[in-house]
Amino acid sequence: MVHQKKRDDALALQDCYILNLPKIEDSRGNLTFVEGGVHLPFDIKRVYYLYDVPGGSHRGAHAHRNLHQFMVAMSGSFDVILSDGHQERTFHLNRSYFGLYICPMMWRNLDNFSSGAVCMVMASARYDEGDYIRDHGDFLQEVAR
Ligand code: TYD
Numbered sequence: 701m702v703h704q705k706k707r708d709d710a711l712a713l714q715d716c717y718i719l720n721l722p723k724i725e726d727s728r729g730n731l732t733f734v735e736g737g738v739h740l741p742f743d744i745k746r747v748y749y750l751y752d753v754p755g756g757s758h759r760g761a762h763a764h765r766n767l768h769q770f771m772v773a774m775s776g777s778f779d780v781i782l783s784d785g786h787q788e789r790t791f792h793l794n795r796s797y798f799g800l801y802i803c804p805m806m807w808r809n810l811d812n813f814s815s816g817a818v819c820m821v822m823a824s825a826r827y828d829e830g831d832y833i834r835d836h837g838d839f840l841q842e843v844a845r
Pocket of ligand 1: 746748750758759760761762827
């Protein structure tokens with residue numbers, strides 16, 4: 701969906717991508733690890749997770765002005781729909797050895813949670829409500845600037 705002309709230096713959907721993590725396969729069980737600044741393009745300041753998500757629930761519906769995030773389906777699966785205000789793309793997360801890097805100024809919706817899904821998010825900063833854009837109209841105005 702095209703709303704407004706995009707600034708040349710603005711972040712776009714192409715700046716968000718799936719990142720594969722190291723996977724140490726072992727007959728005793730597999731092991732995956734993440735080091736901020738090494739496997740991710742930011743240092744990890746905060747980790748949070750969504751769990752016990754009732755079927756049919758939607759999460760997200762906001763953007764962040766400055767926050768970088770990395771989202772992993774630690775268990776089960778869900779969809780992340782990203783929009784830069786111009787284009788939209790759906791990412792299906794369903795394994796704990798890869799995740800989605802989300803750059804700042806991306807509107808995101810999370811839905812289609814399977815039963816038992818756990819969404820873990822690594823973030824570049826501590827919680828700051830001032831960094832959120834929760835109104836979609838405000839988001840479209842900010843990306844058009
Ligand atoms: P929110 O980010 O809106 O959740 P989601 O995007 O998953 O739908 O956060 C929901 C509530 O939790 C909101 O009141 C803020 C609070 N919260 C914190 O206090 N600390 C945190 O690190 C996060 C992510 C949320």
